[in-house]
Amino acid sequence: MRRVLVTGAAGRVGRIVVPRLRPAGDLRLLDLTRSDEIAGEWVTGSVTDAAAMIEACQGMDAVIHLAGIAGEDTWDRLMTVNVGGTRTVLDAARAAGVPRVILASSVHAAGFRPAGREAPADCPPRPDTFYGVSKVMTEALGSLCHSRFGTDVICVRIGSCFARPVDRHALGLWLSPGDAGRLFEACLTAGSPGFRIVWGVSANTRGRCSLREGERLGYHPVDDSERFAASMPPDTSVSAHLGGRAFTTTELGRAR
Known part of the structure; x- marks a missing residue:
């Protein structure tokens, strides 16, 4: 069974x-603090700590890098944690001989892309926030690591991963918990992927993102957000941009 380090567990x-990856691998879990809700082999540490990451990567067959600041923040914090942390993880994986790294990117790397037409997984970056910029840089670091050192790197542009869609805009971007497990398992098991970018979304009727790239890795989503649509009141969350109204306003940029 493959050994997998999960940061930000x-x-x-x-x-x-x-919990959905346990059948796919023997997991080592890393975070700043452990969660009592999840049993397993825990390592307490920061992805910005090079020595801790090199030690955590020892004996691993893959790394799933989920750790980071999950939303807009100051430029310095995002560069330190999201960008610097990703570089540290990639360097540590290479030093430990880990052949595959899966990086959590985000829809916000392309948040200003118009939402009216299907977005390929590798569409050019159009970040909507400093957070989105940090995810563009995460993808670029992954590309460099593959091109220079040959590490298999898959970047997952996660849409909206919750138990259920949080608003009507998210109906087109939802990644169900079950499909999240299926997607990351496919990223772990795909043969020689090289460098890839895939969308982290379910098979949503109102989907705005291509599923083709994920399907080539063996990801076949089964869930659809449409079952939640009727219970959602009309609101103003639906945006002309992929990132959503809350992330594509001038006010957000001024706040930072």
């Missing part, structure tokens, strides 16, 4: 993904 996405 106690975070929101980590708590969704980790």
Whole structure:
């Protein structure tokens, strides 16, 4: 059974993904603090700590890097944690001989892309926030690591990963918990993927993102957000941009 290090295992996405990955691998879980809700081999540490990451990567067959600041923040914090942390993880994986790294990117790397037409998984970056910029840089670091050192790197542009869609805009971007498990398992088991970018979304009727790239890795989503649509009141959350109204306003940029 493959050995997999999951960073950010106690975070929101980590708590969704980790229980669903246990059949796919023997997991080592890393976060700043452990979660008592998730049993397993825990390592307490920061992804910005090079020595801790090199030690955590020893004996691993893959790393799933979920740790980071999950939303808009100051430029310095995002560069330190999201960008610097990703570089540290990639360097540590290479030093430990880990052949595959899966990086959590985000829809916000392309948040200003118009939402009216299907977005390929590798569409050019159009970040909507400093957070989105940090995810563009995460993808670029992954590309460099593959091109220079040959590491298999898959970047997952996660849409909206919750138990259910949080608003009407998210109906087109939802990644169900079950599909999240299926997607990361496919990323772990795909043969020689090289460098890839895939969308982290379910098979949503109102989907705005291509599923083709994920299907090539063996990801076949089964869930659809449409079952929640009738219970959602009309609101103003639906945006002309992929990132959503809350992330594509001038006010948000001025606040930072």
